[in-house]
Amino acid sequence: MITFDVIGFLLSWFTFFSIYAILSMSLNLEVGYAGMANFGKVAFYGIGAYVSAYVSMSIFLSLAGLNYPLYSLEATMAMVKLASQNPMLNVSVFILTLILAFLIAGAIGYVIMYPTLRVGPAFFGITVLSFGELLRIFLRHYEPTGATYGLTGIPHPFAWIEDVFVKNLLFTSVTLIILILLFLYAQRLVNSPLGRTMLAIREDEIAALCMGKDVPKVKGKVLFIGSGMAGIAGCILAYYIGSINPNIFVPTVTFDVWAMMILGGIGNNKGAIVGAGIITLVDRATAAINFVFPGLIIDPNFIRWMIIGLIIILVLLFKPAGLIPQTYTWTPAWKIVKPLEEKAKRRREKLLSPFKKISKWFLMGG
Amino acid sequence: MAPILKVVNVTKYFGGVRALEDVSLDVEKRAMVGLIGPNGSGKTTLFNVITGFYPPDRGEVYFKGRRIDGLNPNEIFKLGLVRTFQNPRLFFNMSVWENMLVIPQDQKGESLLKAPFTRLWLNEEMEIAKKASSLLKDFGLKDFVINKVSDLSGAHIKLLESARGLMGKGEMFLLDEPAAGVAHTDAHKIFSFIRRLRDEYGLTFFIIEHRIEVLMDYVEYVYVLHNGRLLSQGTPEEVMRDPKVIHAYIGE
Amino acid sequence: MPTITEFINTFWVGSIYFLSAVGLTISYRVTRVLNFAHINLMTIGAYTAVLLSLSSPVHVAFAIPVVFLVGGIFMMAVHFAVYSRLMELKATPLVLMISSMGVWIFVKFFLYGLLGYLQKAWKVEMYLAKPRLIVGGEIKVEGLTLSGDLFTALALATLAAIFLYVFFSRTKTGKALRAVADNPDLAEISGISHSRVMYITWFIAGGLASLSGMMWALFAHATPELGDTLILQLFAASVIGGLYSVPLTTVGAYTIAAAENIVIATLHETIGLEVSYRPFFAFFILLVVILVRPPLGAGGGLPYRFKVLRRLMRR
Ligand SMILES: Nc1ncnc2c1ncn2[C@@H]1O[C@H](COP(=O)(O)OP(=O)(O)O)[C@@H](O)[C@H]1O
Numbered sequence: 001m002i003t004f005d006v007i008g009f010l011l012s013w014f015t016f017f018s019i020y021a022i023l024s025m026s027l028n029l030e031v032g033y034a035g036m037a038n039f040g041k042v043a044f045y046g047i048g049a050y051v052s053a054y055v056s057m058s059i060f061l062s063l064a065g066l067n068y069p070l071y072s073l074e075a076t077m078a079m080v081k082l083a084s085q086n087p088m089l090n091v092s093v094f095i096l097t098l099i100l101a102f103l104i105a106g107a108i109g110y111v112i113m114y115p116t117l118r119v120g121p122a123f124f125g126i127t128v129l130s131f132g133e134l135l136r137i138f139l140r141h142y143e144p145t146g147a148t149y150g151l152t153g154i155p156h157p158f159a160w161i162e163d164v165f166v167k168n169l170l171f172t173s174v175t176l177i178i179l180i181l182l183f184l185y186a187q188r189l190v191n192s193p194l195g196r197t198m199l200a201i202r203e204d205e206i207a208a209l210c211m212g213k214d215v216p217k218v219k220g221k222v223l224f225i226g227s228g229m230a231g232i233a234g235c236i237l238a239y240y241i242g243s244i245n246p247n248i249f250v251p252t253v254t255f256d257v258w259a260m261m262i263l264g265g266i267g268n269n270k271g272a273i274v275g276a277g278i279i280t281l282v283d284r285a286t287a288a289i290n291f292v293f294p295g296l297i298i299d300p301n302f303i304r305w306m307i308i309g310l311i312i313i314l315v316l317l318f319k320p321a322g323l324i325p326q327t328y329t330w331t332p333a334w335k336i337v338k339p340l341e342e343k344a345k346r347r348r349e350k351l352l353s354p355f356k357k358i359s360k361w362f363l364m365g366g
Numbered sequence: 367m368a369p370i371l372k373v374v375n376v377t378k379y380f381g382g383v384r385a386l387e388d389v390s391l392d393v394e395k396r397a398m399v400g401l402i403g404p405n406g407s408g409k410t411t412l413f414n415v416i417t418g419f420y421p422p423d424r425g426e427v428y429f430k431g432r433r434i435d436g437l438n439p440n441e442i443f444k445l446g447l448v449r450t451f452q453n454p455r456l457f458f459n460m461s462v463w464e465n466m467l468v469i470p471q472d473q474k475g476e477s478l479l480k481a482p483f484t485r486l487w488l489n490e491e492m493e494i495a496k497k498a499s500s501l502l503k504d505f506g507l508k509d510f511v512i513n514k515v516s517d518l519s520g521a522h523i524k525l526l527e528s529a530r531g532l533m534g535k536g537e538m539f540l541l542d543e544p545a546a547g548v549a550h551t552d553a554h555k556i557f558s559f560i561r562r563l564r565d566e567y568g569l570t571f572f573i574i575e576h577r578i579e580v581l582m583d584y585v586e587y588v589y590v591l592h593n594g595r596l597l598s599q600g601t602p603e604e605v606m607r608d609p610k611v612i613h614a615y616i617g618e
Numbered sequence: 619m620p621t622i623t624e625f626i627n628t629f630w631v632g633s634i635y636f637l638s639a640v641g642l643t644i645s646y647r648v649t650r651v652l653n654f655a656h657i658n659l660m661t662i663g664a665y666t667a668v669l670l671s672l673s674s675p676v677h678v679a680f681a682i683p684v685v686f687l688v689g690g691i692f693m694m695a696v697h698f699a700v701y702s703r704l705m706e707l708k709a710t711p712l713v714l715m716i717s718s719m720g721v722w723i724f725v726k727f728f729l730y731g732l733l734g735y736l737q738k739a740w741k742v743e744m745y746l747a748k749p750r751l752i753v754g755g756e757i758k759v760e761g762l763t764l765s766g767d768l769f770t771a772l773a774l775a776t777l778a779a780i781f782l783y784v785f786f787s788r789t790k791t792g793k794a795l796r797a798v799a800d801n802p803d804l805a806e807i808s809g810i811s812h813s814r815v816m817y818i819t820w821f822i823a824g825g826l827a828s829l830s831g832m833m834w835a836l837f838a839h840a841t842p843e844l845g846d847t848l849i850l851q852l853f854a855a856s857v858i859g860g861l862y863s864v865p866l867t868t869v870g871a872y873t874i875a876a877a878e879n880i881v882i883a884t885l886h887e888t889i890g891l892e893v894s895y896r897p898f899f900a901f902f903i904l905l906v907v908i909l910v911r912p913p914l915g916a917g918g919g920l921p922y923r924f925k926v927l928r929r930l931m932r933r
């Protein structure tokens with residue numbers, strides 16, 4: 001029993017970890033590389049989730065020839081039956097909505113933010129923060145997506161597997177694979193001429209503009225990718241928890257993601273993932289504390305949030321580079337630079353020297 | 367020969383403050399021209415107007431016969447007009463090497479779709495790298511490639527700024543006080559280096575300096591700004607002898 | 619048609635927005651920190667008044683200085699603990715802004731925890747409270763009641779405006795603040811203590827915002843989310859002022875209040891728009907301002923003009 005719980009804990013942690021790692025990676029592209037303070041990350045996360053929920057439920061219901069409103073109890077009930085009938089359909093709808101979530105969230109990110117790219121980071125931050133809040137207010141009043149109650153009965157891609165454990169294992173593996181693919185993509189993106197240009201824009205956007213870079217265009221590209229990735233995270237979330245409502249997408253989610261990115265190291269994809277790992281783990285742990293010690297005089301949730309705030313402040317004050325600091329953008333051009341190669345060689349030798357000594361010692365001894 | 371840069375009746379006000387009034391000037395190709403004037407006389411503002419930072423209130427700017435006022439700074443850079451800043455604006459937390467590589471325009475690897483696939487932009491990248499490495503050698507910066515710019519000395523930063531300008535298709539350089547805060551002897555070194563660059567690369571230079579003396583040996587023609595107006599112009603000797611200029615400088 | 623109440627509320631709410639937004643504007647202008655912790659200040663002000671009047675009602679004339687002091691001191695403490703240290707590290711405005719966000723989250727949930735604790739310990743409703751302040755001066759005209767709260771808000775806004783005007787244009791300290799705002803390096807040279815200027819700015823901004831929170835609690839009520847629900851309005855008002863100009867921020871505050879009261883009442887009657895869509899107006903105004911009259915200069919920003927706009931603007 002106990003071992004099963006541990007695995008269950010790990011699976012839920014890995015899933016939330018993947019979702020948040022994708023979010024913090026996307027935020028890192030925007031903030032760490034292009035210097036855009038996106039305080040409205042949650043909006044694109046929410047758009048991804050709502051697009052996935054809406055599209056998948058509509059497809060399932062219309063294929064079954066039912067035309068209940070999506071938010072109705074009948075629809076939810078019907079979805080329970082429909083979801084476990086056709087494995088092919090489930091999986092292909094999942095893939096379709098992943099793509100749609102990426103494209104729609106990305107496109108909205110591009111469109112909404114383009115007007116604000118020209119003004120300073122302060123104005124940009126305010127505008128996106130407001131956008132996130134407005135989206136939530138809008139969703140709370142928007143009947144077709146169930147207003148405050150949201151949508152319930154999102155068809156899990158592996159609903160047709162009876163064994164809950166296998167089902168969750170499979171889903172978690174898929175999310176981890178998506179995370180790895182996105183990580184590889186992000187790594188290649190930042191270690192390319194585009195990554196270099198993004199970094200230059202973060203350093204000094206006016207200088208970058210005077211050096212011929214079309215700064216708003218590059219920022220637009222980054223926002224498209226960043227928002228799209230957040231959309232993918234939202235899509236995974238929707239399928240994982242099966243029902244979504246506007247109150248999931250409060251601004252505090254954005255701050256969680258910020259804390260992860262700052263803790264891990266601004267401007268480093270690996271850091272973003274490490275930060276997400278640490279904070280989601282702490283999160284799961286506080287959930288456990290909540291469960292073990294009910295009725296604490298101060299809600300552990302509040303303490304958790306205070307810790308998030310503190311992490312942001314303390315890291316900025318005492319370790320501004322985060323756990324894994326930013327490095328150069330490693331394009332192939334570095335190969336031309338001789339001194340660097342020599343330096344790397346020397347460093348490699350230094351790293352290897354203890355092993356050499358040990359191996360020598362073994363050889364001599366043996 | 368038509369001038370490479372032509373400024374016609376440019377006027378610029380900030381609120382009620384007059385920064386430039388009816389300034390007209392020409393810069394010939396491959397020339398070294400100075401722009402002098404006391405502090406606050408509008409020199410930097412003129413550069414800002416030429417390079418598209420501010421649209422002029424009135425007047426026109428032509429570069430290589432093309433009207434450029436109203437264009438964005440990045441478009442003007444692409445035409446070959448490079449500027450430097452009074453306080454150098456490099457990408458300080460990036461390496462010297464990256465500062466050079468980032469400059470060339472419209473690199474293939476800057477496209478969202480091509481960027482993740484190294485194969486698609488590898489050749490271009492290597493060409494850029496070769497150009498950068500030879501420029502860094504010319505400028506004596508070869509040993510600093512992996513250093514962050516913030517670790518460089520002031521003189522090296524100034525050098526890097528020019529080297530960086532040459533990574534693009536720069537034909538004309540607007541240098542804003544390249545020898546600011548530098549002792550006279552070092553200033554002479556900098557200006558002779560600029561002259562060498564002009565001769566080797568066939569560039570045009572338009573240089574701001576607020577001390578008349580140091581610039582005089584190097585430029586062929588000088589414009590003098592005072593309170594936003596063109597006070598005088600001519601060869602360095604003529605300007606030095608102009609009573610109006612003497613008055614402006616002593617009056618300061 | 620909007621009733622007289624909507625017009626009254628416009629001035630009432632507008633004054634409250636003004637008190638808060640003007641603090642945001644001057645603090646950004648002088649310190650270059652876009653202060654998200656400003657949001658906490660309103661909540662703090664509201665609850666200071668609530669706690670002051672917990673056992674027995676107190677007079678508003680007593681509450682005002684106390685609330686002002688609490689807010690001002692809180693902001694100075696934040697500057698001491700966080701911003702001043704980051705400034706020493708030569709942090710960019712972006713980093714300062716992020717740190718202020720950290721402060722915001724921390725303080726917000728600290729307040730939540732504290733209020734929750736008090737609620738349990740003292741058995742009083744804290745998450746939805748109302749300060750019991752004695753405010754005289756109620757006027758009844760033709761069946762219409764103009765409460766003393768309204769007059770207090772108007773008076774405070776007017777006094778704040780006069781104070782700021784005199785302070786910035788007549789006093790030595792005020793001029794120092796302006797000098798730092800316009801040119802930080804120059805001000806340093808001319809021997810004005812940079813650090814003192816910062817503390818004074820935070821004190822004023824914090825005090826005003828905190829008063830604004832108290833007035834809002836009188837208008838509506840105090841909740842731990844009080845500041846958070848007004849983010850958009852405050853920032854929009856400040857953005858209209860370009861995060862720079864006090865008079866324009868005033869215009870912004872009252873414009874947004876008018877949109878939220880008069881315009882929405884009209885639209886509600888004519889096209890049946892839900893009143894809860896209120897914040898959309900502030901956002902709409904914000905977008906329009908950013909697009910049409912982008913506040914470059916003070917807030918950083920790019921000397922860049924979009925092609926479409928450029929064509930439209932060319933005369
Ligand atoms: N962005 C601006 N806003 C308002 N006034 C400005 C701005 N830029 C320059 N000025 C004013 O224009 C005048 C000329 O400044 P500047 O061109 O920097 O002089 P210089 O470079 O010759 O020392 C000064 O009075 C300065 O205060």
Ligand SMILES: [Mg+2]
Binds near residue numbers: 409410411452
């Ligand atoms: Mg100047």
